Amino acid sequence: MSRATISALERGHGNPGVQTLWSLADALGLNFAALLGDEPASALVEDAGVSVRLVERQTTPPVIETYILELPAGESRQAKPHLPGVLEHVVVLAGEMRTGPAARPQTLRAGQSMSFAADVDHIYAAGNAACRALVSVVYPEITPGTPDHDLPWPAGGPDWDAVTAILSRATVEVQNGLGVSVTTFRASPVGRISEEGLDRLRRHVEGLPASPAVRRFLVTSADPAVITLYRGSPMRDLGPRPQGLAGDLGARCWDLARQAVQRRVEGDAARLEDVARAPGTIIEAALAADVLTRAGRPTVPHGINVQAARTGRGASDGRRLLEDRIDVDACEAYDLVHPAHARRALAVAGALPSVEGLRILDVGTGPGLPLAMLRELRVPRDGGQGFHGMMGAGST
Numbered sequence: 036m037s038r039a040t041i042s043a044l045e046r047g048h049g050n051p052g053v054q055t056l057w058s059l060a061d062a063l064g065l066n067f068a069a070l071l072g073d074e075p076a077s078a079l080v081e082d083a084g085v086s087v088r089l090v091e092r093q094t095t096p097p098v099i100e101t102y103i104l105e106l107p108a109g110e111s112r113q114a115k116p117h118l119p120g121v122l123e124h125v126v127v128l129a130g131e132m133r134t135g136p137a138a139r140p141q142t143l144r145a146g147q148s149m150s151f152a153a154d155v156d157h158i159y160a161a162g163n164a165a166c167r168a169l170v171s172v173v174y175p176e177i178t179p180g181t182p183d184h185d186l187p188w189p190a191g192g193p194d195w196d197a198v199t200a201i202l203s204r205a206t207v208e209v210q211n212g213l214g215v216s217v218t219t220f221r222a223s224p225v226g227r228i229s230e231e232g233l234d235r236l237r238r239h240v241e242g243l244p245a246s247p248a249v250r251r252f253l254v255t256s257a258d259p260a261v262i263t264l265y266r267g268s269p270m271r272d273l274g275p276r277p278q279g280l281a282g283d284l285g286a287r288c289w290d291l292a293r294q295a296v297q298r299r300v301e302g303d304a305a306r307l308e309d310v311a312r313a314p315g316t317i318i319e320a321a322l323a324a325d326v327l328t329r330a331g332r333p334t335v336p337h338g339i340n341v342q343a344a345r346t347g348r349g350a351s352d353g354r355r356l357l358e359d360r361i362d363v364d365a366c367e368a369y370d371l372v373h374p375a376h377a378r379r380a381l382a383v384a385g386a387l388p389s390v391e392g393l394r395i396l397d398v399g400t401g402p403g404l405p406l407a408m409l410r411e412l413r414v415p416r417d418g419g420q421g422f423h424g425m426m427g428a429g430s431t
Contacts, residue, residue, distance in 0.1 A: 120175030130166030
């Protein structure tokens with residue numbers, strides 16, 4: 036979405052369509068209904084003949100939003116994944132609609148219905164005639180249990196600074212794999228937290244730096260709590276394979292990166308496990324493991340050798356070398372199983388210019404895995420000198 040479009044909407048100009056509102060809601064970490072106002076029955080948005088009307092929003096757990104979706108003949112809408120755990124129920128009221136996960140949609144006629152997990156790309160498409168459907172979006176109920184942080188109500192500026200630090204740390208932890216982080220606030224012994232206090236907490240949470248990888252929810256039904264969840268932003272397809280990756284390895288890796296985006300295993304899963312676990316190239320093993328893991332079959336690629344963390348090595352006065360303070364084996368293992376780590380190296384390899392004697396300086400990339408992957412993809416198999424890698428600061 037262009038900056039001019041966003042600026043116009045902020046100034047109250049323009050009439051945003053369905054796709055624009057969905058994109059804004061996704062970027063802001065909001066439910067679609069939050070941008071439609073408080074009068075559901077009158078909220079009608081049209082975009083190229085596609086209309087969405089919010090007819091009901093249930094705010095008690097679980098949150099359920101129900102829409103009337105109308106599509107002209109031959110029109111379709113491509114929907115991005117929702118948060119993990121979100122379900123959709125579609126009941127076709129008139130005409131014929133093809134809907135469901137983009138990888139395996141179904142054709143429904145008037146009176147037919149289907150339910151599906153909506154945390155993947157999904158579609159709604161009309162056939163030769165217009166169609167209308169009732170679409171219910173069911174958000175998962177959050178049951179946090181024991182909080183990760185239980186704080187007294189902030190008494191002043193330093194306490195609010197501590198809240199910022201804790202919530203910022205929760206963002207990092209959730210981005211790195213923690214499923215959910217819950218921070219609760221206890222009222223003082225003399226009474227409940229006032230509405231003014233809750234408003235201040237709400238403004239404080241809204242003022243935290245935004246992250247494309249997490250969403251934060253403020254719950255006030257009992258003790259106030261800030262819940263930080265993984266947002267589940269989908270990876271995008273890398274597009275056509277560039278000419279710089281014309282070899283067999285580049286072709287296989289590019290296909291694996293495409294499968295990882297689709298979150299399903301195409302073909303022989305056992306063969307992919309052999310690729311991931313057998314000695315070979317680092318990047319192909321990591322990509323194969325990524326495909327299997329994202330498809331629900333957690334797989335560790337070949338080459339990971341995690342040992343017990345080293346302790347007591349080197350001087351104790353804080354002047355030890357970096358390699359004495361960092362467990363390089365653990366760092367290497369984390370890099371290889373981190374989602375999209377190998378995809379990044381693949382994208383960089385495709386973007387590098389196709390020139391003889393290309394020289395790359397690897398600075399501060401941990402155990403040097405990105406450089407190793409680039410060499411695998413770009414060094415000629417005939418022993419030529421098409422790529423030179425130079426280890427730099429921070430590499431081992």
